[in-house]
Amino acid sequence: MSGAVEAMPAVSPRAAATRRFAISETQVAGLMIAAVAAVLVLIIALPLWALLSKSLQSVDGRFVGLQNFVTYASTPTLMASLVNSVWVAGLATAIVIPIAFVYAYALTRSRMPLKSVFTAAALLPIFAPSLLSALALIYLFGNQGMLRSWMMGASLYGPIGIIAAEALYSFPHALLILTTALSLSDGRLREAADAMGTTRRRIFWTITLPGARYGLVSAAFVVFTLVITDFGIPKVIGGQFDVLATDAYRQVVGQQNFPMGAVVGIVLLLPAVAAFFVDRRAQKRQTALLSARAVPYEPKPDRQRDAALFLFSALVALAIVATYAVAAWGSFVRYWPYNLSLTFANYDFAEVEPTGWGGYSNSLKLAGLTAVLGTTLVFVGAYLIEKIKPYRALRGFAHFLAMLPMAVPGLVLGLGYVFFFNASWNPLNVFYGTLTVLVINTVAHYYTVAHITALTSLKQLDHEFEAVSASLKRPFWTLFGRVTAPICAPAILDIAVYMFVNAMTTVSAVIFLYGADTKLASISIVHMDEAGAVASAAAMGTVIMATAIGVKVLHVALTALVFGRLQRWRRR
Amino acid sequence: MTASPTIDPPFLEVRGLKKNFGGFVALKDIDLKVPRGKFVCFLGPSGCGKTTLLRAIAGLDPQDEGTILIGGRDVSHAPPSDRDFGIVFQSYALFPNLTVAKNVGYGLVNRARPRREIEERVNDLLALVGLPDQGSKFPGQLSGGQQQRIALARALATSPGLLLLDEPLSALDAKVRIRLRAEMRTLQQRLRVTTIMVTHDQEEALAMADRIVVMNHGVIEQVGTPEEIYRRPATPFVADFVGHMTFLDAVVTGPRSVKVGSLDFVVAEDAGAPVGAAVRLALRPEAVQTRGVAPDALNRFEAKVGGLSFLGAFCRAHLTPVAGGSAPIAADISANAMRDLGISEGEVRAVAFPPEALRVFADARP
Numbered sequence A: 001m002s003g004a005v006e007a008m009p010a011v012s013p014r015a016a017a018t019r020r021f022a023i024s025e026t027q028v029a030g031l032m033i034a035a036v037a038a039v040l041v042l043i044i045a046l047p048l049w050a051l052l053s054k055s056l057q058s059v060d061g062r063f064v065g066l067q068n069f070v071t072y073a074s075t076p077t078l079m080a081s082l083v084n085s086v087w088v089a090g091l092a093t094a095i096v097i098p099i100a101f102v103y104a105y106a107l108t109r110s111r112m113p114l115k116s117v118f119t120a121a122a123l124l125p126i127f128a129p130s131l132l133s134a135l136a137l138i139y140l141f142g143n144q145g146m147l148r149s150w151m152m153g154a155s156l157y158g159p160i161g162i163i164a165a166e167a168l169y170s171f172p173h174a175l176l177i178l179t180t181a182l183s184l185s186d187g188r189l190r191e192a193a194d195a196m197g198t199t200r201r202r203i204f205w206t207i208t209l210p211g212a213r214y215g216l217v218s219a220a221f222v223v224f225t226l227v228i229t230d231f232g233i234p235k236v237i238g239g240q241f242d243v244l245a246t247d248a249y250r251q252v253v254g255q256q257n258f259p260m261g262a263v264v265g266i267v268l269l270l271p272a273v274a275a276f277f278v279d280r281r282a283q284k285r286q287t288a289l290l291s292a293r294a295v296p297y298e299p300k301p302d303r304q305r306d307a308a309l310f311l312f313s314a315l316v317a318l319a320i321v322a323t324y325a326v327a328a329w330g331s332f333v334r335y336w337p338y339n340l341s342l343t344f345a346n347y348d349f350a351e352v353e354p355t356g357w358g359g360y361s362n363s364l365k366l367a368g369l370t371a372v373l374g375t376t377l378v379f380v381g382a383y384l385i386e387k388i389k390p391y392r393a394l395r396g397f398a399h400f401l402a403m404l405p406m407a408v409p410g411l412v413l414g415l416g417y418v419f420f421f422n423a424s425w426n427p428l429n430v431f432y433g434t435l436t437v438l439v440i441n442t443v444a445h446y447y448t449v450a451h452i453t454a455l456t457s458l459k460q461l462d463h464e465f466e467a468v469s470a471s472l473k474r475p476f477w478t479l480f481g482r483v484t485a486p487i488c489a490p491a492i493l494d495i496a497v498y499m500f501v502n503a504m505t506t507v508s509a510v511i512f513l514y515g516a517d518t519k520l521a522s523i524s525i526v527h528m529d530e531a532g533a534v535a536s537a538a539a540m541g542t543v544i545m546a547t548a549i550g551v552k553v554l555h556v557a558l559t560a561l562v563f564g565r566l567q568r569w570r571r572r
Numbered sequence B: 001m002t003a004s005p006t007i008d009p010p011f012l013e014v015r016g017l018k019k020n021f022g023g024f025v026a027l028k029d030i031d032l033k034v035p036r037g038k039f040v041c042f043l044g045p046s047g048c049g050k051t052t053l054l055r056a057i058a059g060l061d062p063q064d065e066g067t068i069l070i071g072g073r074d075v076s077h078a079p080p081s082d083r084d085f086g087i088v089f090q091s092y093a094l095f096p097n098l099t100v101a102k103n104v105g106y107g108l109v110n111r112a113r114p115r116r117e118i119e120e121r122v123n124d125l126l127a128l129v130g131l132p133d134q135g136s137k138f139p140g141q142l143s144g145g146q147q148q149r150i151a152l153a154r155a156l157a158t159s160p161g162l163l164l165l166d167e168p169l170s171a172l173d174a175k176v177r178i179r180l181r182a183e184m185r186t187l188q189q190r191l192r193v194t195t196i197m198v199t200h201d202q203e204e205a206l207a208m209a210d211r212i213v214v215m216n217h218g219v220i221e222q223v224g225t226p227e228e229i230y231r232r233p234a235t236p237f238v239a240d241f242v243g244h245m246t247f248l249d250a251v252v253t254g255p256r257s258v259k260v261g262s263l264d265f266v267v268a269e270d271a272g273a274p275v276g277a278a279v280r281l282a283l284r285p286e287a288v289q290t291r292g293v294a295p296d297a298l299n300r301f302e303a304k305v306g307g308l309s310f311l312g313a314f315c316r317a318h319l320t321p322v323a324g325g326s327a328p329i330a331a332d333i334s335a336n337a338m339r340d341l342g343i344s345e346g347e348v349r350a351v352a353f354p355p356e357a358l359r360v361f362a363d364a365r366p
């Protein structure tokens, strides 16, 4: 039986030495890490550097130090936009955070029914371009709004519309952070407090709120940053009310004043960078808070509390779903609000927009390419960074670059791309306005979240797989193909869907980068709205939303398949 | 430090190995020879550098300085894939998405062998580790002990010259662990593959190894057979770490005699210190003679029996010399002796320390 086992000759390790002139496995790994780092430098670091250096130059390219910043600070209209942006973003944050907190509390700490429906409803805005919420509000409360009387004479077009639309749009982002924070806190504290007969009010103020405070801070920064850097909503609903994001657009696209655009970009960078560091700190504290033996909290039924939270959540969910439903409905209406008969006429985009449906197919191409190329780059990059032992400094550098986009709003990255890929000295400027630049910009824009998702799933694999594979004389790429990637398939799918959905809906970065034949669906919304074709704008927004939701549904189905059939090994 | 005088060149040789983590010295100048076909255990408390040494030998975490020879070939700077070893980790690191057969055959596929030959080899290996019919299962469907054996089969698949095991049994419960000890030992002797196993469990090392390498704080304290390590620990650390050992403060009174309090003891070996020097006298609890102590026996004294605790096959007692001047001395008394002699708490008995069971260590304490 085992005779063969003992007779099997040991393979000479010298066999490997005969491959002396071939390049070694370690060198391949090094080259791959270097390639990933080089790509990240090209798509992240250099555009940012272009932005920073542009802000220190005059229009004709001379170095002028901080002159542009001085000019900025002494131009009253620009400073007014800054003030506008700050208070609008501040107010939107102040409105969104408490609502999202109670909603998250209801999802994590109550026994109210239909939780998954409420979660889905709250996440709806993620699947639509930000400006779709603004279009819906215009249908409801605008000059021809159905519920215009609710405005009591005030104008929607301005801060009120911006704040309302931004609140809807940023709600899911706050909610995701807060549900995580609340589900992390330790159930044992609650149970101990219950046992001591602590009142519910005291428990809330002494345990729940402090436990979630890092989540609250983090969510507040994220919402503030999203709002202050969003371009679509103020463009559609802002009227004469100027904010930083629209200023940046006007300076760069309208007046071709690149240096001033760069200054606005840097001003926009500040809250995002602050948010980035606060978030890092918060995450460290949050995990420290959660000891290894912490147990998740199992809420006990409490009719009164559950009923109240259910009512609240239902109202919020209804407001969100109704808004987007109105946008979809409006897109089928012949002449809002005077003739509510239904029609597909608004979907004949060629009537109002030269590119017609072309924008949509461009968006699909962008989203598909971003999903495929972005996911490949992100996952392979994360694998090399996490699992290859040598080249520590290079790996650290690549990781740093991968984390940077988190701190860079899309609008700012878009500006950087304009300055870098449009520069006359740059041989890569042939790509300006092409799908190539749109794809790499979108990959860069959403790199960090995808990178963290990939790292998280890679970290769950046994750290010794690489060692085992090497001891069996099989290269790391064999391991990657046969073991790592298949095990991480669900995370890879998550990343691809994330990339796809965001590529479909993004406006802020690509608005600076599209060319005549690469206009995207989301950008044509802006243009159709500008041309007064609100219904067609809403129609395009609805098409995007339907596509994104469709992909998400497909994702859920595919994940079920992957877990069920293809990954039989996951079953015990 | 040589494992034993051998005529053959050692299969594995490590010279002057050093490894730092930042400012922390994990390995200090390690020299080691492992003869071909032997089963060697690296034994030491957690954090002493066993895994670091094993991983340096494998090339997984290269050393800062020093030379490693495997089968006479200098592999100090070779990547792991160029070193001819198989390895089993504490976690087993089985590929969860591959069947047991695919796991075991993972290292065989690239050798341009016909598929049937690979299948046969995998079946042989599974039979070898006693799991002949489990090839189509996934690792998640196996028990811990079965997973361990699959990991072993996978490590042996390419017939490596060197088998490295990092705490391969410590994730298992006590019963399975003891059964697998014996199985692994038998398998190793059958294949005669040079094996290094890392463990912090002295019992495991004593039961399985041909040679034990006792490590502490990044240095090798002693290399020897289990018997040598147990009977003649080279340092107080080894004495304390392997088995139970009582240490008594003593003063040298002659070339082969020491004094503990007011009691004089004869020792079999040279005290190795000048008269008057403070030393530590060490002995194992089971070496204390409690039965049939002749009136003129060497190192005989009267002691009061206290702190009896029943430990199954024997009782641990704490003996306090009637003459005083010594800390209580742990002594193991077999259940038979307990019954035959009717030993009871508080009783005063004559006991003796056989001179050859006593070890004298320089008092290195500050």
Ligand SMILES: Nc1ncnc2c1ncn2[C@@H]1O[C@H](COP(=O)(O)OP(=O)(O)O)[C@@H](O)[C@H]1O
Binding pocket: B021, B022, B024, B026, B044, B045, B046, B047, B048, B049, B050, B051, B052, B053
């Ligand atoms: N990658 C590392 N970085 C820093 N310190 C390490 C690293 N690996 C091991 N050490 C330290 O080196 C010492 C020896 O570790 P190790 O060889 O794993 O010990 P053990 O004998 O338990 O296997 C420990 O103090 C450990 O903390």
Ligand SMILES: [Mg+2]
Binding pocket: B050, B051, B052, B167, B198
């Ligand atoms: Mg260890």
